[in-house]
Amino acid sequence: MNPIATFRAEGKDRFGVVTPDGIVDLTADFAPRFPGLKEVVEAGALNELALAAKDRDADFSEDQVTWLPPIANPEKLICIGVNYPDRNAEYKDGQPQPKYPSMFVRFPRSFVGHKTPLVRPPESEQLDYEGEIVIVIGKAGRRIPQENAYDHIAALSLANEGTIRDWVFHAKFNVTQGKNWDRSGSIGPWLVPFKDGAQLDDIELVTRVNGEVRQKDRTSRMMFDFRYIISYVSTFTTLVPGDVILCGTPTGAGARQNPPVWLKPGDVIEVEAEGVGRLVNGVEDELC
Incomplete structure (x- = not known):
């Protein structure tokens, strides 16, 4: 389709x-x-x-x-953090896998669509990229069993979960202020209708910056798979049609380069996944 x-x-x-x-x-x-x-x-x-x-x-x-982002006005935009083994290993805290997923929320205004530039604000040069698979909920549910989770997915998309990296560390217990700058991330380019688990269970996710592969992994290696994410999130909040869940990024963000490499005007970021598509964005400075 x-x-x-x-x-x-x-x-x-x-x-x-x-x-x-x-x-x-x-x-x-x-x-x-x-x-x-x-x-x-x-x-x-x-x-x-x-x-x-x-x-x-x-x-x-x-x-x-x-x-434009495919879903203009979702009730919820939920992001799963630290969801690939190599990404988890970056924290060097001795925990091979956390018991529960890290999570945060984003506001719709923080995302643009395919081929629209991400915006670097004057307050920080540390605009970073994070390529992710997106699932869009199509059927409402609360306390959804894992075995029924795929019945609640309507479609798939992609995200560049752009982050102002230094602002993530402004507080002790949250990353909200680093994750919600206007037009700092993107979702798109479109929705791919979801039919069966083969579309999600073991697909390759790649992020390129100026043609260079920076992130690459397979969804089969996710610490918390899509079924678990839907079940876990729906335990504490009712998932409704149009809700958007970003499911985590592999290792290789700009903050993890040595030395760190931040996005700058003129850069081109591509997030690509098998069977889903390719999301492309440039970068521009905010005009104040």
């Missing part, structure tokens, strides 16, 4: 199906039922969109649109 994207064209936010020839705009076809892809996910209608685009000509080429 072709991926489904949110984008801006001709001054209007739209959604549609991405084909090899361009994007089929389905906004008019499905309004007012679905103002955006969150509502499509809530209705379980991703397949309906895909069928509606069949045998239709593209309305826009990819260079005619501004890509």
Whole structure:
């Protein structure tokens, strides 16, 4: 099935199906039922969109649109930290694997879409990258058993969970202020409808900066797999359609280079995963 994207064209936010020839705009076809892809996910209608685009000509080429994060207004954006063995080993605290996952939340305003530059603020030069797999919840649930977890996934995407690294260390017990700078991260380029576990269980995740591989690992090595993440998170909060979960980054972020290498204007970051796509962003300084 072709991926489904949110984008801006001709001054209007739209959604549609991405084909090899361009994007089929389905906004008019499905309004007012679905103002955006969150509502499509809530209705379980991703397949309906895909069928509606069949045998239709593209309305826009990819260079005619501004890509937006696929889910514009999720109720929750939940991030899982330190979820690959080599990433955990960076902490050198003698703990081979924590008992529970590290977690934090992000605000929608902290993300841009595919091919939109990440923004480096004047307060810090330590803008860093973190490539991650994203799952989008399609079916609500609380205390979801692991064996049923995949029934609650609607779609997959990618994230560059951009971080202002020195601000992560401003406080003793949280990383919130380093993780929520406006337009510091990205999600996209689109949603890939989820069908079965083969799309997630053992896929390669790679992050490149200016063509150089910086991060590379496989999801089969995650310390807390996707089923566990859904079950664990839903224990303390109800997951609802459109919720977005970022599932952790491999080792190799700029902070772990020797010496550290921070993102700067002109850099190009690519996050790629098998069967999901390739998320690309540049970097620019914030204009104050």
